[in-house]
Amino acid sequence: MTAVLDASTSHLTHDRPALTDVRGIPFTRLARVELRKMVDTRAGRWMLIVMSAISALIVAAMVIWGTPDESTFSVFLGVTSFPLIVLLPIVGIMAATAEWSQRTGLVTFTLEPRRSRVLLAKVVAGVLLGLLVVAASFAAAALGHLLTIALRDTPGDWSMSWRVVLGFVVAMTIFIIQGLGFGFAVLNTPVAIVASILLPTIWSIVGAFPKLQTAATWLDLNRTIDPLMSGSMTGADWAHLGTASAVWIGIPLAIGSWRVLTREVK
Amino acid sequence: MITVENLTKRYGSFTAVDDISFEVTPGSVVGFLGPNGAGKSTAMRMMTGLTPPTSGRSMILCRDYRQLPNPARHVGVMLDAAAQHPGRTGKEVLHLIGMTIDAPKARVEQSLDLVGLTPDEAKRRVRNYSLGMRQRLGLAGALMGDPQVLILDEPANGLDPQGIHWMRQLLRAYADQGGTVLLSSHLLHEVQIIADELVMIGRGKILAQGRKDDLLGAQGTRVGSLDNERLADAVRRAGLELTGDRTGLLVKAAPEAVGRIALEAGIVLTELHTTGSEGLEQLFLSLTAADARDAAAA
Numbered sequence: 001m002t003a004v005l006d007a008s009t010s011h012l013t014h015d016r017p018a019l020t021d022v023r024g025i026p027f028t029r030l031a032r033v034e035l036r037k038m039v040d041t042r043a044g045r046w047m048l049i050v051m052s053a054i055s056a057l058i059v060a061a062m063v064i065w066g067t068p069d070e071s072t073f074s075v076f077l078g079v080t081s082f083p084l085i086v087l088l089p090i091v092g093i094m095a096a097t098a099e100w101s102q103r104t105g106l107v108t109f110t111l112e113p114r115r116s117r118v119l120l121a122k123v124v125a126g127v128l129l130g131l132l133v134v135a136a137s138f139a140a141a142a143l144g145h146l147l148t149i150a151l152r153d154t155p156g157d158w159s160m161s162w163r164v165v166l167g168f169v170v171a172m173t174i175f176i177i178q179g180l181g182f183g184f185a186v187l188n189t190p191v192a193i194v195a196s197i198l199l200p201t202i203w204s205i206v207g208a209f210p211k212l213q214t215a216a217t218w219l220d221l222n223r224t225i226d227p228l229m230s231g232s233m234t235g236a237d238w239a240h241l242g243t244a245s246a247v248w249i250g251i252p253l254a255i256g257s258w259r260v261l262t263r264e265v266k
Numbered sequence: 267m268i269t270v271e272n273l274t275k276r277y278g279s280f281t282a283v284d285d286i287s288f289e290v291t292p293g294s295v296v297g298f299l300g301p302n303g304a305g306k307s308t309a310m311r312m313m314t315g316l317t318p319p320t321s322g323r324s325m326i327l328c329r330d331y332r333q334l335p336n337p338a339r340h341v342g343v344m345l346d347a348a349a350q351h352p353g354r355t356g357k358e359v360l361h362l363i364g365m366t367i368d369a370p371k372a373r374v375e376q377s378l379d380l381v382g383l384t385p386d387e388a389k390r391r392v393r394n395y396s397l398g399m400r401q402r403l404g405l406a407g408a409l410m411g412d413p414q415v416l417i418l419d420e421p422a423n424g425l426d427p428q429g430i431h432w433m434r435q436l437l438r439a440y441a442d443q444g445g446t447v448l449l450s451s452h453l454l455h456e457v458q459i460i461a462d463e464l465v466m467i468g469r470g471k472i473l474a475q476g477r478k479d480d481l482l483g484a485q486g487t488r489v490g491s492l493d494n495e496r497l498a499d500a501v502r503r504a505g506l507e508l509t510g511d512r513t514g515l516l517v518k519a520a521p522e523a524v525g526r527i528a529l530e531a532g533i534v535l536t537e538l539h540t541t542g543s544e545g546l547e548q549l550f551l552s553l554t555a556a557d558a559r560d561a562a563a564a
Contacts, residue, residue: 019327019329019334019335019340022335022336022339022340023335023336024335024336025335025336025366025367025368029365029366029368030366032365033362033365033366036362036365037362040354040358040362041351041353041354042353042391043353044353098351102349102350102351102352103346103348103349104349104350104351105349106316106345106346106349107343107349107350107363107407109315109316110314110315110316110337110338110343110345111337111338111363111366111367112337112366113314113315113316113331113332113334113337114332264311264316264317264318265311265316265317266311266316266317
């Protein structure tokens with residue numbers, strides 16, 4: 001194990017590129033690295049495996065026992081998306097907190113000291129991963145529906161409004177960014193997971209009180225996202241969704257960005 | 267080239283790093299030495315842009331670290347070998363670094379080879395690595411960009427004697443090719459065998475700095491005799507500073523001067539030589555002993 005530094009392993013002995021000739025790290029590369037970091041750890045990979053497994057199980061159960069009117073493409077899509085709603089925020093949280101809870105930030109932020117770029121790269125990577133997972137859930141739903149047509153002679157029903165597709169994509173994006181926001185704000189994986197599940201739930205319960213009904217229609221993310229997923233968004237719904245998102249995503253993201261940009265990396 | 271100028275970090279009323287200045291020139295290995303909690307890591311985090319300094323500045327290659335376009339291509343940094351994601355394989359850790367800084371693909375294998383991690387070990391997850399292996403992986407990560415400056419925090423921590431020997435050779439070769447190395451340690455002997463120059467820090471302040479040979483030799487002469495008390499009197503009469511214990515005296519003068527005093531006084535010497543690291547070690551130990559934590563732990 002005698003270390004050898006020679007011309008092949010080090011160009012210290014050669015002329016080195018001048019400082020001004022070395023280019024910065026392009027943003028696309030940062031985003032690609034962040035995307036990879038979301039799935040290259042054991043935890044990240046298992047999260048995706050669990051999501052797929054749950055979807056596969058539900059699809060299988062529906063193929064075997066489902067009644068024809070329960071076997072349309074849109075119903076399949078509804079069930080394959082269910083695990084995503086629960087687990088996508090957690091993928092976002094882990095992506096945001098790992099630099100601090102696993103202390104990999106010591107490496108990440110020395111490789112790219114302009115932390116805002118890393119932060120943005122994480123958001124972009126999170127959204128990309130969300131879209132990939134959504135595409136996978138569409139594929140799973142289509143496969144399930146095809147199986148019921150082939151195996152159980154169910155009439156094919158592929159009807160799906162573009163509004164639902166759009167709503168679906170927007171909803172998943174919201175969920176993963178919400179996870180990132182909570183992660184950045186708390187910078188501690190378990191606390192962020194608990195907070196991201198507990199706070200909106202508590203708010204949903206509190207919002208059920210008659211006096212808080214109006215506030216809830218504007219500020220309950222779960223409630224305002226429902227019409228999005230069912231493709232029945234009206235102008236008012238968009239306004240409700242916008243306000244709720246601003247509160248549940250905007251505030252954590254703002255606090256989180258401030259913390260990530262100013263916090264000492266240890 | 268690393269330049270640190272009046273670097274200071276305060277946390278409330280606590281001063282972690284207190285107005286330190288030093289320079290690391292190409293071709294040399296500088297040991298940054300001090301007990302735990304002396305401010306070494308804080309200083310290194312300030313040099314690499316992770317911690318904003320309260321005042322003062324540090325420059326690498328005449329630039330603020332954060333102004334380097336792709337820092338890892340110039341500066342290899344390892345601040346804590348334990349700070350790796352346990353769920354990633356060693357190889358993946360290096361691959362991510364290579365991807366980020368746009369290092370050639372072959373660099374991952376080269377770096378692994380360079381630090382002596384086998385392909386089998388590289389495929390294992392960091393969770394299963396010993397501290398020594400994490401140190402090697404951390405160093406491989408620092409070398410990914412083939413930098414001309416290395417900043418390493420406690421790189422020998424957790425390495426066995428063989429590993430320390432290996433690291434000394436690696437860093438020596440690196441500096442001999444014109445590389446600049448700053449490494450920290452809380453163990454004097456560890457730094458002593460690797461570094462050309464020492465910067466000793468205690469409670470945030472620089473206590474001693476200079477070439478290792480000067481620092482280690484400049485401490486005076488150790489002398490023992492059949493009548494230490496009479497010798498001590500004679501030395502004091504000659505106007506020389508001295509400290510000592512039952513086993514011998516430590517005189518702030520060259521051996522020749524001390525020998526002449528003994529000759530004139532007619533005292534038989536049993537021992538006469540320049541002190542090695544004893545003086546520095548004394549200073550270092552007094553620092554460490556003053557630390558309540560270590561006193562309690564001892």
